[in-house]
Amino acid sequence: MRELLPYLKLYKKHWFGLSLGMILGFLTLFASIGLLTLSGWFLSAAAVAGLTIARETFNYMLPGGGVRGLAMGRTAGRWGERVVSHNATFKLLTDLRVYFYEKLTPLIPGRVGGLRDADLLNRLVADVSAMDHVYLRLVSPVILSILGITCLTGFLVWFDSDIGLTLGAILMALVLIWPVLFYKLGKGNGHRLTQNRADLRIRTLDWIEGHCELLLFGAEKRYREKIDQAQMALMSNQAINAHITGLANALLLLANGMTLLLILWMSADGIGGSQPSPLIALVVFATLASVELLMPIAGAFQYLGQTLASARRLNEVIGAEPDVQFPIYSNNKVINNSDKIAVEFHNVSFAYESLSGDKHVPLAVDSLSLNVTAGSKLAILGKTGSGKSTLLQLLTRYWDVQKGDIQIGGQALTELSESELRSLISVVSQRVDVLNGTLRDNLLIAKPDADDSILSGALTKVGLEYLLDAPGLDQWLGDGGRQLSGGEKRRIGIARAVLHDAPILLLDEPTEGLDRSTESQIMSLLEQHYQDKTVIFVTHRLVGLSKMDNVVVLEQGKLVEQGEHTELLKQKGRYYQLHQAI
Numbered sequence: 001m002r003e004l005l006p007y008l009k010l011y012k013k014h015w016f017g018l019s020l021g022m023i024l025g026f027l028t029l030f031a032s033i034g035l036l037t038l039s040g041w042f043l044s045a046a047a048v049a050g051l052t053i054a055r056e057t058f059n060y061m062l063p064g065g066g067v068r069g070l071a072m073g074r075t076a077g078r079w080g081e082r083v084v085s086h087n088a089t090f091k092l093l094t095d096l097r098v099y100f101y102e103k104l105t106p107l108i109p110g111r112v113g114g115l116r117d118a119d120l121l122n123r124l125v126a127d128v129s130a131m132d133h134v135y136l137r138l139v140s141p142v143i144l145s146i147l148g149i150t151c152l153t154g155f156l157v158w159f160d161s162d163i164g165l166t167l168g169a170i171l172m173a174l175v176l177i178w179p180v181l182f183y184k185l186g187k188g189n190g191h192r193l194t195q196n197r198a199d200l201r202i203r204t205l206d207w208i209e210g211h212c213e214l215l216l217f218g219a220e221k222r223y224r225e226k227i228d229q230a231q232m233a234l235m236s237n238q239a240i241n242a243h244i245t246g247l248a249n250a251l252l253l254l255a256n257g258m259t260l261l262l263i264l265w266m267s268a269d270g271i272g273g274s275q276p277s278p279l280i281a282l283v284v285f286a287t288l289a290s291v292e293l294l295m296p297i298a299g300a301f302q303y304l305g306q307t308l309a310s311a312r313r314l315n316e317v318i319g320a321e322p323d324v325q326f327p328i329y330s331n332n333k334v335i336n337n338s339d340k341i342a343v344e345f346h347n348v349s350f351a352y353e354s355l356s357g358d359k360h361v362p363l364a365v366d367s368l369s370l371n372v373t374a375g376s377k378l379a380i381l382g383k384t385g386s387g388k389s390t391l392l393q394l395l396t397r398y399w400d401v402q403k404g405d406i407q408i409g410g411q412a413l414t415e416l417s418e419s420e421l422r423s424l425i426s427v428v429s430q431r432v433d434v435l436n437g438t439l440r441d442n443l444l445i446a447k448p449d450a451d452d453s454i455l456s457g458a459l460t461k462v463g464l465e466y467l468l469d470a471p472g473l474d475q476w477l478g479d480g481g482r483q484l485s486g487g488e489k490r491r492i493g494i495a496r497a498v499l500h501d502a503p504i505l506l507l508d509e510p511t512e513g514l515d516r517s518t519e520s521q522i523m524s525l526l527e528q529h530y531q532d533k534t535v536i537f538v539t540h541r542l543v544g545l546s547k548m549d550n551v552v553v554l555e556q557g558k559l560v561e562q563g564e565h566t567e568l569l570k571q572k573g574r575y576y577q578l579h580q581a582i
Helices: 002-050 061-107 117-129 132-159 161-209 211-216 220-267 279-289 291-298 300-318 388-395 418-424 439-444 452-461 486-500 516-529 565-571 574-580
Strands: 343-350 365-372 377-381 403-408 425-429 504-508 534-539 550-555 558-563
Touching: 002 061, 002 132, 002 279, 002 291, 002 300, 061 117, 061 132, 061 300, 117 161, 117 300, 132 161, 132 279, 132 291, 132 300, 161 211, 161 220, 161 279, 161 291, 161 300, 211 220, 220 279, 220 291, 220 300, 279 291, 343 388, 365 388, 365 403, 365 550, 365 558, 377 388, 388 403, 388 504, 388 534, 418 425, 425 486, 439 452, 439 486, 452 486, 452 516, 486 516, 550 565, 550 574, 558 565, 558 574, 565 574
Parallel strands: 377 534, 377 550, 425 504, 504 534
Antiparallel strands: 343 365, 343 403, 550 558
16 A cells, blocks of 8 residues: 555645545435435334324424435535546646656656656556546545444434444444455456556557558558457456456445344334334434445445556656756856857766666767867767767766766766756757647747747748748647658757757757758758857768868777868878768
């Protein structure tokens, strides 16, 4: 049960709504039990009065009014309890999703690198949704049952202590036994259901995302069969849950019936030592109505195993510590981002963790020292896997260096807050992520306070002024920017860099995969933008290097050559060989 503690703490924020829901739930139970109890007594008393002289003095109006009042109170209370408790629960789940997302974001990519996208989606949606069981099916029903049993026992003890205490003891025993029994029955199935639900989402997302390739290579049927298998496993778990619920309800009704017979036998000679009277019907119908107290928990605890499994999956993310942790300052302006800023790498080494757990993995960056003076343009050249992009990821603290250190403007990278580091660096990568939103939304990422005129100016600078035609900035770009070509996506990335206007510009193979005409246009746009900035240009193509102040050649994470373009060509070393190979 310790797994649920982090989520119970979130209840403090919504204590009023949750408490009001339980109060309304208790009033509804009171009305339901009172309605049946009063109705039983009223019918019996009216029948007895009709057979005797008491029919002329019996008050039919007051009990009749009570029955009508309790009936209306039960209906209104049930509606109010549902509205209030579900509203509070949905708000709680909203806060939990935000809380989970805030915990998840700093863990990317290190701590969640081994998790599939669909698995993360399942945790964010299904596992968080399973937390509503904690209040709606566990906490609230148990509290209401205990309070209801206590009140019902006290009410019946006022008439007959033996009957009241006997019924109270039986009901309390059921409240204590039922949860343990059906938690044990549903525990294993709940764990399997949670896992099978995640497997179904993962396989379905794989099938959707790779559907074109699966059709082309004739593998669609095999992946579809995997989805069917996962679906059948999940349906089997759901069927077991339904059987357990049915068993719980059946046994509860059996226990209620046997209790009813016992109370009927105990009250046959009269209530409280008096002669038999309509009070017998009152006690019997109160016993019959007591099933209302137990019905909510009849099968509730079979879901506890499922809830605990979901809580453990969420805790794997919530309880993890991020590999990269930024300092927090009340005043984080350490570097003036209006100045040109130098970047320095001092004996930097870094290796990615092996998924197989192998500790002897090659270094992606090996004892590299590099100085990028303020306002200069550095090109980093090398084959795929030589460590070029890794250097940029280390500079943006996507990862932290394992040896050495990196400085920006003479300040250690680890001493900068996240907001300041992001304000100092703009990145244009070969893959520009376009969100499923409007053109305006995708540009405001770079400068949230920009108005439409500033956004339009940025689009004009990168040659996308034609996108301002109707519907203009309200144009919907679609998932992944499917409405845009590859060159247009790159220009969107450059427009973001223009809007962000940071003193350091990182270019990570921004022309990769483009035709020569588009590549030339993109490079021209970049040259216009980076004139007064410190630039690090990563590429494995020999494009625009003659305009760089310095060129570095990397191989297997090591610096093998460094110098100006023409100087390196004269040396006829590795850089010259790459030129000759074109």
